[in-house]
Amino acid sequence: MSDPTPTAALPVDQQVRYELTDAGVAWITLDRPDVANAISPAQRDRVIELLDDAARLLAVRCVVLTATGRAFCTGADLRAERTPDPRPEGAPEQPVGYVSRMIATGAQALIGAVLDCPKPVLAAVNGTAAGIGAHLAFACDLVVAADSARFIEVFVRRGLVPDGGGAYLLPRLIGLQRAKELLFLGDDVSADDARALGLVNRVVPAAEVTAEAGALADRLAAGPTQALALTKMLCNRSLDSDRATAFHEEAWAQEANMGTHDAQEGVRSFVERRTAAYRGW
Numbered sequence: 001m002s003d004p005t006p007t008a009a010l011p012v013d014q015q016v017r018y019e020l021t022d023a024g025v026a027w028i029t030l031d032r033p034d035v036a037n038a039i040s041p042a043q044r045d046r047v048i049e050l051l052d053d054a055a056r057l058l059a060v061r062c063v064v065l066t067a068t069g070r071a072f073c074t075g076a077d078l079r080a081e082r083t084p085d086p087r088p089e090g091a092p093e094q095p096v097g098y099v100s101r102m103i104a105t106g107a108q109a110l111i112g113a114v115l116d117c118p119k120p121v122l123a124a125v126n127g128t129a130a131g132i133g134a135h136l137a138f139a140c141d142l143v144v145a146a147d148s149a150r151f152i153e154v155f156v157r158r159g160l161v162p163d164g165g166g167a168y169l170l171p172r173l174i175g176l177q178r179a180k181e182l183l184f185l186g187d188d189v190s191a192d193d194a195r196a197l198g199l200v201n202r203v204v205p206a207a208e209v210t211a212e213a214g215a216l217a218d219r220l221a222a223g224p225t226q227a228l229a230l231t232k233m234l235c236n237r238s239l240d241s242d243r244a245t246a247f248h249e250e251a252w253a254q255e256a257n258m259g260t261h262d263a264q265e266g267v268r269s270f271v272e273r274r275t276a277a278y279r280g281w
Contacts, residue, residue, distance in 0.1 A: 007032040008040070008080065016046045024061035024221040024280065025214070026054050026119075032077075033069025039132065040080035044110050051113040051121070061221040061280050063117060064213050065140060066124035073133025075154060076107070107132050107164035114139040115165075115236060118229035120220045124213035125191075126206065130154045135164040138173060138199060141232060144213040145191040146206035151199065156186040172239050174198050224262035225280035 007015055017029040028050050030037040039047075047065075054060040067073060084093070114121050114136065123140035130152040137143050137151070153170075155162040162183055170179035174197045182189065194200040204212045220228065230253040238246050257263050262278045269276035 007034050012042045012046050015040070016043050016050070018050055020060065021218075023218045024059060025217040026050070026060045026063045028063060028065050030065075030067035030073055033067075033071070035077060035079075036071035036074040036128065037067045037069065037133070038074050038077035038079075039110075039136075040077040041082060041106065042080070043077075044106060048109055048113045051117045054119050055117050058280055060119060061223075061225045062217045063119055063121045064124055064217050065114075065121065065136065066210065066213065067126055069127065070148075071127040071133075072123075072125045072129040072149065073136055074128055075131030075133055103163050107135075111135055111139045111165040111169075118232065119225065120217075120228055120232065122213050122217055122220075124209050125149045125151075125200075126209050128152065132164040135162075135166050135169060138169045139165065142202075142216060143200045144202045144204065144209055144216065145194065145200045146209045147191050147203050148206050149191040149194075149203075151189040151191075151194050153182045153186050156184060222278065224260070224266060224276075224278045226260045226262060227257050227266075230257050 015030075015032050017027075017031050019027045019029075021027070028047060030039065030043065030047075032038070032040075032043070051063065054063045087093075087095075110132070120142070121140045123137040123143045123145075125137050125143060125145040127146060127148065128150045129137045130150075131154045134151045134153060137145075153162060153166065155166070167179070167183065170182060173179075174182075178197060189197070189199075191200060191203045195203050202212060202216075234246070234250055234253055237249060241249070261281055262276075265278060266276050
């Protein structure tokens, strides 16, 4: 019997699968269980592209990020082939600015695509989430984790500075002291402990992760999409702005939202004592 084809040899649309349900939920699934879903540059760029599409397409009203196998994402795939940029003879392989540019267009772009997507983004964490994989989950709006999942700030174990917005996300999610503890020590954090810290919304048996995330996603997809987008923006911005700016942006968001079909439908349904039928615009 021949060995199965390594997932690295498969087309990128098979390494990162995409499905849009009739309910308007876009499922983005990392599918390289043979490498514990370590994410390659090609996979990363596809996830960014799919999130950009989700932001643009009216048919998409919610996004779920998940993976196959026993791991959600164990970090960057350091073994993935990378095509070096052409360089003049004698030039260094990594000139000044190379690393910062690589991080900005790579890990940071991935996390930014999640944070900036106007649709709700859920993480269905089926297993270990380490390094950029942990940050990918933490950047999502809601996190459903298998009871067997673990979250690991693995950078310190390798003598590295965290990337992918880890030092930005963690203090905002769990406070400065706890963030430093996770980043300085690099200990495994169980799903239950992650929930207690505030990193995870729900912990369920591994066999129920997809169903639980799907039920939440369907509920969000049936909601007022534009109002959710503006609410997400206000919440994310509130951590970086002063009160005057937050109040100004809240008033602007109210103004923008009241022109939508769904806001008017919500008010009408209340007056008429019926369930609202939101369309997403």
